[in-house]
Amino acid sequence: MATNRRRKPQQERSRQTVERIVDAAARVLEREGDRAATTNRIAEEAGVSPGSLYQYFEDRDDLLLAVTRRFVADFEDRVVPALRVAAREDVVTGIVTVVGATLDAMEDRAPLLRALMARVPGDRQEEVTRALRARVTDFVFTSTARHRPDLSATELERITWMLVELAQTLPLRYVLDRPPIPREVFVEDTVRLLATHAMGTTPGT
Secondary structure, eight states, X not given: OOOOOSOXXXXXXXXXXXXXXXXXXXXXXXXXXXXXXOHHHHHHHHTSOHHHHHHHOSSHHHHHHHHHHHHHHHHHHHHHHHHXXXXXXXXXXXXXXXXXXXXXXXXXXXXHHHHHHHHSOHHHHHHHHHHHHHHHHHHHHHHHHHHOTTOXXXXXXXXXXXXXXXXXXXXXXXXXXXOSOOHHHHHXXXXXXXXXXXXXXXXXX
């Protein structure tokens, strides 16, 4: 069975080197795009030799996975507090809070997000986002159950899945595709879609 021979960053100096390399990879991806983000270019940006880079990362894909993990952790740091606020708000206000925080986190790093989506395989994306998705799913399930006591267990699971997919996919496509829709209009339409499923009726009716 193959073993991973890469060095683990046990010492503080090694950890700092790893952080510097990951930071450099994110900068190159963000500024220059996926094609420019070779290991040689990233090593140059980080101020280390290519050999030093390969002491910690198997290959470019391994390094980009580390960048993805960092991106997801930063995204979680911004969205989870919004989920906590939304838990104390009414459905519509809570959805506005979460959608707004999601858009802010994605738009601030849109070039990096676009590069990672294009390069990192879908199964690896799912791997690093699994914990956050589970947290969002639990929030949506609990909130929907509270506002829709009429739902059966099967219906609740179905609607929760739909809400999570909509809340994840719509903001992502909006940021990546940049359709000619003003942000306030996009948020309003998204809130209407999500609230209709969560409340069982169109908001305001």
